Amino acid sequence: MSVDHRRLGRELDLFDSDPLIGAGLPFWLPGGAAARREIESYLYELERRAGYRHVYSPAMGRRRMYELSGHWANFADDMFPPMRVGEDELVLRPSLCPHHALIFRARGRSYRDLPLRIAELGPMFRAERSGVVGGLSRVRSMLLNDAHIFCAEDQAGAEVAGVLSLMRRAHAALGMGPVSYRLSLRGPGKKYGGDDAMWARAEALLRGALADERIRYAEARGEAAFYGPKIDIQVADPSGREWTLATVQVDYHQPRRFELEYVDANGGRQRPVMVHRSLAGSMERLFGHLIEVHEGAFPVWYAPVQLAVLPVGAGQDEAAGGFLRDALDAGLRAEAERGGSVGARVRKHRKVPYLAVIGAREAADGSVALRPRDGGRPVPMPRAEAIALIGAAASAGRDGQAGADARDRP
Structure with missing residues (x-):
């Protein structure tokens, strides 16, 4: 029988x-929290x-x-x-990127400030239909691990490669790995900016x-964001269905729309490139996957x-x-069980x-035994x-795990 995170998540509180x-x-119970x-x-x-550099921004605008x-023209239905x-x-908000664009715009920026990496674990909301929501995989309110890198065009390639490397490290620590990488591009029948x-x-x-990262990938026409192409890191559920866990995107569109600028080395004004990335997606969808991957044994x-x-008995x-x-x-997170x-x-x-x-x-x-x-x-x-043994095992898994920087090649 395949593992269902909805059943197991409730059984394990x-x-x-x-x-x-x-x-x-x-809602998250104490164990899940x-x-x-x-x-x-x-x-x-x-x-x-x-x-x-981490920020906080409002959950609405x-x-x-x-x-x-x-977003309103391309995403209003959601x-x-x-x-x-x-x-x-x-x-x-359905996305954090407009807020982060305005955080960049809030101060004068120089080429010396770039790349500027702004991160936030922030709430966002999607008006999902009642018939498709369930468990942690499809929800209406979520907390997203999100970040936006504002950089010069000649820095963007290295920033994307750095994101892919950081993703591998995070995924190894979480005890999971991608099944494929997808380059999501424009396709017919959709509206795109720029x-x-x-x-x-x-x-x-x-x-x-x-x-540069020697990663094999497949192309997917029509799967790009409305503002730019993206690399989607795909994982599989126990039934073998693939879905996107993490993503990195390159965006020239929103910097133009919000008139973002920085001063270059010659005193001129340049438009930055905006790199969107999430290492692990929303906490809800991530945990739905982790529960199934580890069958609750994290x-x-x-x-x-x-x-x-x-x-053993009351005497102890x-x-x-x-x-x-x-x-x-x-x-340590510990509890005693008696009786x-x-x-x-x-x-x-x-x-x-x-x-x-x-x-x-x-x-x-x-x-103790x-x-x-x-x-x-x-x-x-x-x-x-x-x-001390348990503490060392926890530290090794979180920070010094074997294979954390090994390249995952689907």
């Missing part, structure tokens, strides 16, 4: 929904080290902004209706970056519970409580990376050593 909140609007928070923190730090960006507030019409020359330059930049570093403490409750406090103080047979409690926590069983002998000598999730035999060890 990761997320749920309620008709009073509405279709396509799931803990895992998500860890991944959000990881992505933030990964981006910071790569030279991104005036309709005029989306008319200027081109946007929520405007809300009249006084003389303004405010719209829940002129042929702009599109040709953007397409050439993407092809050059793919060649890697140690973002497992909702990293350690379950199981006292005090020792278990002390060990639990030490684990929590060390930064019932040890075997039943082990089965209940089969998705938890580590189980620490404390019987009479362990309580007496200050040790640490059992890894892979079914290995419990290993007696001092409490401090067990905590």
